[in-house]
Amino acid sequence: MFGFRKKSPAAAASDSDQTRARLDHGLKRTREGVFSQLRSLFGGDQQLDPGILDDFEDHLLTADLGIRVTTEIMDDIRARVRKKAITTPDQLMDELQAALIRILEPVCVPLEIPENSRPFLIMMIGVNGVGKTTTIGKLARLFMQQGASVMLAAGDTFRAAAIEQLQVWGERNQVPVISQVSGSDSAAVIYDALQSARARGTDILIADTAGRLHTRHNLMQELQKVMRVVDKFDSGLPRETLLVLDATTGQNALVQAQEFHQVVGITGIVLTKLDGTARGGIVFALARELGIPIRFIGVGEQLDDLRPFDAEAFVGALLMERS
């Protein structure tokens, strides 16, 4: 294993420094005492009036947790307020934070790659425009920094300039990109790349696929076919099937995950675009319903803008007031 829990070395200055600083600052603020902002909202008032509970509920709803999960959490909190198990705003905040972290902890499992897989296959799947190709660039960077050799497969043979886009990420990381002409068979490209990676003894092969909506039956079948071809290459091939989800997505993210999971079986999730104001609250329903590990979060468009998923930091950022 390549020590994925290790901290990556300080990255060179880049355009996204500002963005990352913001997020990191957010996380830090979180650790220092999560709800400073929320606290100030309620001031020194030590009474728990129902308005506070409603404010919390609204906060969760606007973070995309969804009405069901929010109601469950708040019902529980309200019950404990009634039983006087929670009596102060501070307690309330602590309890809420703990409840949220409890939901996410089971899915906070880092990706561990067995050594000597040669290659370990990472399949990137998801709906259109969520950040699959960009995340490949970031992952390649991460694995390279950890000393692994990486190869990319241009499995999106459909979208205009998808291959060229991946090639740019290959160049940035100085890793080989296996591709065929646009319009060729995606499964064939990935099979090619598998052969090539095995022949060269590459540690990790990351395969891009075209974005597809889970409602497009034929495209989902095509994905199944890709998986069959991978099995044909080596049914015991160690692999990770990463579903990429956009943090700005609302309740549909759950449907997406369920559908992709049913069709090809997901082993991990990446949540992208957390550098905006979206909170990605849909992961709570995901954790509940599917329990699939969330491996990474995307926090920008640059090479270094990838973080391992950390339940505490995530909940902290989620509960922080918007700036």
Place this chain on the structure above:
Amino acid sequence: MFDQLSSRFAGVVKKLRGQARLTEENIAESMREVRMALLEADVALPVVKDFIAAVKERALGQDVSSSLNPGQMVIKIVNEELVRLMGSESSGLDLSTQPPAVVLMAGLQGAGKTTTVAKLARTLKEQSHKKVMVVSCDVYRPAAIEQLRTLAGRVGVEYFPSAADQDPVAIAGAALAQARKQFIDVLLVDTAGRLHIDNTMMDEIRRLHSSLQPVETLFIIDSMMGQDAVNAARAFNEALDLTGVILTKVDGDARGGAALSVRHVIGKPIKYLGTGEKETELSVFHPDRVASRILGMGDVLSLIEEVEQKTDREKAEKFAKKLKRGKGFNLADFREQLQQMRSMGGLGGLMDKLPGMGNMPQAAMQQVNDKQFMRLEAIIDSMTPQERVNPGIINGSRKKRIANGSGTQIQDVNRLLKQFNQMQKMMKKMSKKGGMAKMMRGMGGRLPPGMGF
């Protein structure tokens, strides 16, 4: 998801049954359901709150006088209000200006801007016969320029070349100058995706906007977007004074509450919907369709429409008057209702459309098929007019005659009379107008106890 929602609205219908007037108390419950439905559809919370307030205001104090029951009426108001807020039918692009008319695309990362440029270019070229040029000012995303170049070639419009080492504002200026030279009608300008909180990037697109003076500045938004849609839309609108919105990826199954959020927050029209990845997959915006999608209740609405259209209003009113005069509900009225129900695809057809009814046991559904309707009608047909108006006179020998005449058993006649009696009681309880509709609902929405055929 759809099933759950449907039964939610079925709950609204059921809870409000028999209410003559919509009051604060009796609609509170249904407003809770509506709130949940909207939140599940990703309508932003502040928008949900405003919306519910508006619906409440409209619904309060309304008499339940139409052919709809109170629950259906609430749903109808919800839908109408939603459609109203969604704005008018697609107005298309307004390109009336000294050419070249510039159209600027803006939005978050991956929303579908570049793809939509190709779709718009294609429609403008093929349907409006415009001379179109496209240009990419996206110098950030890898191969973004190449993507637009490929798409321009595919739809066969002019492509103004740019490169990743150029300045976006300079690219735009050069493209505009070239468009003038070539007597281009429309210049479509693609831009990089950007976060609304990224000051540098928002400033850049502001500069693009002021140097291009576009006639249309379109906000491209992913229909799957959640609560954050309001924040993004507001910020883009403040920076650019948008002229319209295009909602993409509606070929998915997201309920598209973002559409309502955006519309509510910026008040600009939704102009098109992206319905697929291909250049041809662009469609005009129909507010009613998006509205019923958000509510997840297309079937409920079509049922309401059907009931409204097919119920002969005159007959209903005549009937209501008659009830008022105290003449009561007789078997002739009963037969008329049976015929009307049959013309609407029978009880089975009605039930299929009613949310929550899909789960009725198969056997129960089979019991209420058209044959039974016809049998009931046949029995009534075999009665004399006097018997129909005054069923009290139907004694043993009359029953025997009726059974023979209609090819049924005496038990069938008895059952019909018993059911009729129950209905009559129900009818007596009902006050004022709308009796016919209520009756039908009584049978169609939920079978009153003892009404199984």
